[in-house]
Amino acid sequence: MRIVRVSLPVPLPQLFDYTSEDATEGDVGRCVRVPFGRGEKSGVIVAIADDSAIDAARLKAVRHVQREVAPLPRDWLELVAFVARYYHAPPGEVIALALPPGLRRADAVSDREADPLLDVSDAGRAALSAPRRPSRALALLRDLVALGVVRHSVARALPSGDALADALRRGWIVGVRRANPADAAGELPQLTAEQGAALDAVLAAGPGFVPWLLQGVTGSGKTEVYLRLAARTLEAGRQVLMLVPEIALTPQLEARVAGRFPSATVISLHSGLAPGARSRGFVQALEGHADIVLGTRLAVFAALPRLGLILVDEEHDASYKQQEGVRYSARDVAVWRARQRDVPIVLGSATPSLESWQHARAGRYRSLRLSARAVASTLPAVRRIDTRRVRLDEGLSPALQAAIGERLARGEQSLVFINRRGYAPVLSCPSCSWVSPCPHCSANLVVHLADRRLRCHHCGCDSVIPRVCPVCGNQDIQPFGRGTQRIEARLVELFPDARVLRVDRDSARTRKQWEAMLATIAAGEADILVGTQMMAKGHDFAQLTLVGVVGADASLHAADFRAPERLFQQLMQVGGRAGRAHLPGEVLIQTEYPEHPLYRCLVRHDFDAFAARALDERRQAGFPPFTHQAMLRADAPALDDAMKFLAHARRLAQDSAPEGLQVFDVVPMRMTRLARRERAQLLVEAGERALLQEFVGRWIAVLRAQRLPRDLRWQLDVDPLEV
Numbered sequence: 214m215r216i217v218r219v220s221l222p223v224p225l226p227q228l229f230d231y232t233s234e235d236a237t238e239g240d241v242g243r244c245v246r247v248p249f250g251r252g253e254k255s256g257v258i259v260a261i262a263d264d265s266a267i268d269a270a271r272l273k274a275v276r277h278v279q280r281e282v283a284p285l286p287r288d289w290l291e292l293v294a295f296v297a298r299y300y301h302a303p304p305g306e307v308i309a310l311a312l313p314p315g316l317r318r319a320d321a322v323s324d325r326e327a328d329p330l331l332d333v334s335d336a337g338r339a340a341l342s343a344p345r346r347p348s349r350a351l352a353l354l355r356d357l358v359a360l361g362v363v364r365h366s367v368a369r370a371l372p373s374g375d376a377l378a379d380a381l382r383r384g385w386i387v388g389v390r391r392a393n394p395a396d397a398a399g400e401l402p403q404l405t406a407e408q409g410a411a412l413d414a415v416l417a418a419g420p421g422f423v424p425w426l427l428q429g430v431t432g433s434g435k436t437e438v439y440l441r442l443a444a445r446t447l448e449a450g451r452q453v454l455m456l457v458p459e460i461a462l463t464p465q466l467e468a469r470v471a472g473r474f475p476s477a478t479v480i481s482l483h484s485g486l487a488p489g490a491r492s493r494g495f496v497q498a499l500e501g502h503a504d505i506v507l508g509t510r511l512a513v514f515a516a517l518p519r520l521g522l523i524l525v526d527e528e529h530d531a532s533y534k535q536q537e538g539v540r541y542s543a544r545d546v547a548v549w550r551a552r553q554r555d556v557p558i559v560l561g562s563a564t565p566s567l568e569s570w571q572h573a574r575a576g577r578y579r580s581l582r583l584s585a586r587a588v589a590s591t592l593p594a595v596r597r598i599d600t601r602r603v604r605l606d607e608g609l610s611p612a613l614q615a616a617i618g619e620r621l622a623r624g625e626q627s628l629v630f631i632n633r634r635g636y637a638p639v640l641s642c643p644s645c646s647w648v649s650p651c652p653h654c655s656a657n658l659v660v661h662l663a664d665r666r667l668r669c670h671h672c673g674c675d676s677v678i679p680r681v682c683p684v685c686g687n688q689d690i691q692p693f694g695r696g697t698q699r700i701e702a703r704l705v706e707l708f709p710d711a712r713v714l715r716v717d718r719d720s721a722r723t724r725k726q727w728e729a730m731l732a733t734i735a736a737g738e739a740d741i742l743v744g745t746q747m748m749a750k751g752h753d754f755a756q757l758t759l760v761g762v763v764g765a766d767a768s769l770h771a772a773d774f775r776a777p778e779r780l781f782q783q784l785m786q787v788g789g790r791a792g793r794a795h796l797p798g799e800v801l802i803q804t805e806y807p808e809h810p811l812y813r814c815l816v817r818h819d820f821d822a823f824a825a826r827a828l829d830e831r832r833q834a835g836f837p838p839f840t841h842q843a844m845l846r847a848d849a850p851a852l853d854d855a856m857k858f859l860a861h862a863r864r865l866a867q868d869s870a871p872e873g874l875q876v877f878d879v880v881p882m883r884m885t886r887l888a889r890r891e892r893a894q895l896l897v898e899a900g901e902r903a904l905l906q907e908f909v910g911r912w913i914a915v916l917r918a919q920r921l922p923r924d925l926r927w928q929l930d931v932d933p934l935e936v
């Protein structure tokens with residue numbers, strides 16, 4: 214009888230002991246199902262022992278050990294332990310987050326090659342040249358001979374693909390063994406001098422841990438650099454982990470990666486996958502069959518026995534930080550992971566996070582620069598339109614309208630960027646100044662004229678648009694302000710012959726819809742796009758030559774100290790969509806503050822000047838990255854309960870705060886009420902990360918032992934993005 218020590222997804226940082234008849238050391242890292250309370254839970258075996266602190270008679274037996282797949286390796290358990298330690302989260306919860314649910318439940322998982330490589334056999338070629346009646350199977354053979362080795366899914370999708378089973382049965386098509394995964398398809402572009410220098414620098418530094426910051430303007434060919442590095446890694450027989458910020462970006466990149474390495478096993482891992490597919494992908498990575506793992510933040514938890522390189526695209530993107538549960542930053546965890554496994558990591562962006570940029574400036578990361586575009590000869594011209602002295606037509610200046618008109622006449626595409634979806638941010642009554650509030654949040658309901666609803670963008674609740682003011686009965690209530698739908702409606706009126714396409718989370722709700730929209734745009738079947746930040750990222754549209762920015766000023770004066778950084782990144786990214794191929798691009802920014810330093814840097818494409826300036830301000834104000842922060846947040850139905858709990862936490866903190874730790878005042882969060890809960894926060898800060906970590910560890914242990922009022926919840930956020 215052995216003791217099996219299990220990490221379970223419970224909000225306690227402890228391990229649980231069970232007995233097992235047949236467990237061995239080899240079971241460490243395997244998933245198990247165990248009885249827990251009256252039910253059952255699943256977790257991971259982290260140790261095998263001979264005795265337990267708990268009386269053997271009281272221990273229960275494990276129910277099932279998942280032995281069909283390889284156990285999670287020790288370095289993976291260390292990764293989980295690190296994340297638990299750094300973000301002060303219970304290890305079991307980190308495991309629950311890191312493992313695909315099916316695998317953790319110790320369900321049967323198949324790592325059968327889901328999509329084998331196929332080729333036409335000698336028999337198939339003979340059949341093609343023999344005199345035969347035409348058949349669908351022969352048509353398929355002809356298609357495949359033309360294509361070469363393809364994956365099952367590709368063959369199946371051909372017009373002749375329904376004959377695949379028949380052709381396989383006849384032995385005309387056979388599975389082929391993996392070819393060399395590093396084999397690149399087609400003619401590779403000649404690298405630019407800067408790309409070549411970047412590649413050489415990384416290769417010259419060798420296979421060990423080096424953190425690189427690849428700062429390259431949009432369209433400078435960062436992805437090409439990633440692909441060349443990936444090829445070298447595959448040649449060395451090792452695996453590549455590539456992180457992208459959003460699921461929406463995965464299809465295009467997946468196609469590009471799979472197209473470059475047709476015989477490599479490319480796995481994508483993100484939360485949009487069906488559970489079976491996610492488990493299968495994870496297991497393929499774990500067992501070393503996957504060559505390239507491409508995914509969103511949760512892919513940083515892939516177990517990769519042959520890991521040789523980590524790539525983090527758009528490293529500045531806020532979606533690398535999980536905003537609930539275990540609030541980890543996948544980018545930061547990726548850097549730790551690269552050090553742990555002693556492999557290089559490349560963080561790439563046109564607009565790095567100020568944290569990474571500062572690391573590079575201080576020499577902790579090494580810099581790679583791509584300052585020129587790979588194809589388009591120049592960066593787009595950025596101009597400011599001073600809107601203080603012009604009459605706007607539904608938010609659109611005459612200059613922007615004229616520029617759109619020119620593009621239409623030339624058959625080019627325009628994008629109007631407004632980072633606000635819906636028709637108008639609020640419905641209001643001019644006579645009593647009522648505005649449409651969300652009943653559950655401290656936010657207003659947004660007018661969605663497309664489906665005639667008022668909707669809260671925070672809690673999702675919605676209601677019909679009232680005909681009269683609910684307070685004074687005035688019949689003349691008006692949508693106030695502007696969102697994508699309103700701009701879209703006006704553009705349709707102004708340019709009746711143009712095809713106007715709105716791209717936001719309402720119009721592209723599913724991955725299918727989003728892909729269809731991308732295809733429509735790429736095919737040139739839309740003339741004017743109206744889009745939110747969904748349009749800002751990563752996409753390449755050859756015909757898009759104009760980007761008009763509307764309503765950006767609001768972020769200049771936001772209270773969050775990171776707001777200018779985000780605005781600059783967003784505008785530089787969205788501006789980068791203009792003129793990506795051979796047509797020159799133009800960006801027009803409508804603003805009432807044309808002399809604002811942020812816009813002046815933007816006009817010069819001078820990210821470095823912006824970053825240096827913003828960092829100076831942060832240094833003076835004592836903000837990150839010059840200090841390190843942790844935020845304790847609490848929420849409850851009554852604000853008073855949340856504030857009281859935090860005030861208590863604050864007293865506990867002050868009792869044990871070391872020198873150099875600053876404990877701020879308890880304050881309600883800026884958006885105090887969310888989904889019927891009132892929220893408050895307490896910030897602690899220190900100049901030294903180690904000091905903060907050591908303190909928070911002790912503090913959290915004390916907080917976990919506190920009795921809480923019913924219905925109060927609290928969470929800790931290390932390195933919070935929003936303060």
Ligand code: ADP
Pocket residue numbers: 402403404405408429430431432433434435436437438587588753
């Ligand atoms: P980024 O990731 O920096 O935005 P990409 O890698 O997507 O840039 O490259 C932008 C465009 O330039 C793509 O269409 C890509 O195929 C092309 N490209 C990249 N490098 C080269 C090169 N050396 N020669 C020709 N075209 C290139």
Ligand code: ZN
Pocket residue numbers: 642643644645646647682683684685686687
């Ligand atoms: Zn009114």
Ligand code: ZN
Pocket residue numbers: 651652653654656669670671672673674888
């Ligand atoms: Zn709401």
